[in-house]
Amino acid sequence: MPLTLGPLLIDAGIDPVQALVIRHAFVTEPEESGLTGLHADSTHAEIFSYTGTQSADTRRFPALPPRYWVVFIKEGGDQARLWSVVENHGEVSRDDIRRTFDIAETEHMEDLRGRLVIGWKSPRTWRMNATTAASYPVVGIADAEPIPFPGxxxxxxxxxxxxxxxxxxxxxxxxxxxxxxxxxxxxxxxxxxxxxxxxxxxxxxxxxxxxxxxxxxxxxxxxxxxxxxxxxxxxxxxxxxxxxxxxxxxxxxxxxxxxxxxxxxxxxxx
Structure with a gap:
């Protein structure tokens, strides 16, 4: 039986019922959206800020998003690479265009950041409940790159x-x-x-x-x-x-x- 995302979430202490899975893509957001886009050279801080700023349209993002957001970056047309897992501490601001959330990076799946790649069955969907994404197949887990000792x-x-x-x-x-x-x-x-x-x-x-x-x-x-x-x-x-x-x-x-x-x-x- 092929490995899927679900067991990795559970092993990391994440209940899929309490989690959202997001796949960011490199896009230029429309100016009227009030959102900034992402590109291949976006920094970690920029991706973090982008994750914490969501549309005020509850058809695009849940009115009451769950505690954990498992965030991937789009890779190819049908794959996604793990960026990080953040914890949602609640909405802190809102206007007619966007909502801002108080999020913080967690240690969950820290050893798999940048290494875990999953298949993404719904290329037009950028976020879903983790209970749905739990069945998505693990395409690969890359070896961790050695980090030189700084002295x-x-x-x-x-x-x-x-x-x-x-x-x-x-x-x-x-x-x-x-x-x-x-x-x-x-x-x-x-x-x-x-x-x-x-x-x-x-x-x-x-x-x-x-x-x-x-x-x-x-x-x-x-x-x-x-x-x-x-x-x-x-x-x-x-x-x-x-x-x-x-x-x-x-x-x-x-x-x-x-x-x-x-x-x-x-x-x-x-």
Missing amino acids: FDRLILSHVQLQAVMREHRYASWRTALSSVFGIYLITDTRDGRHYVGKADGEESIRQRWHAYATNGHGGNVELKTLDPSSFRFSLLRVFDPSTPRADINAAESHFKVALDSVQRGLNRN
């Missing part, structure tokens, strides 16, 4: 990005690099700017230490357990060769705690 001194990751680095094939070289070093790392809570200075030494590499944060958000640190990791930003302050004496790593950790005031005004308890 230890340029590494800045959100918690969502850290989770991707720890699990996705395209980040294999990143995991290899992080496995090769010990070091001092920084977690910043972007909501209030407070810092947590941590270290990886002895039996744990940076990769092993950060894997714990990717898994549970707090890595076992008491002060971090009460916080939402979605606002955390991870970076490296200094890396060490595994042969470095532990005393040198401890000294560096103490230095950065003082320099960043992470005990008195931050998230370190000592």
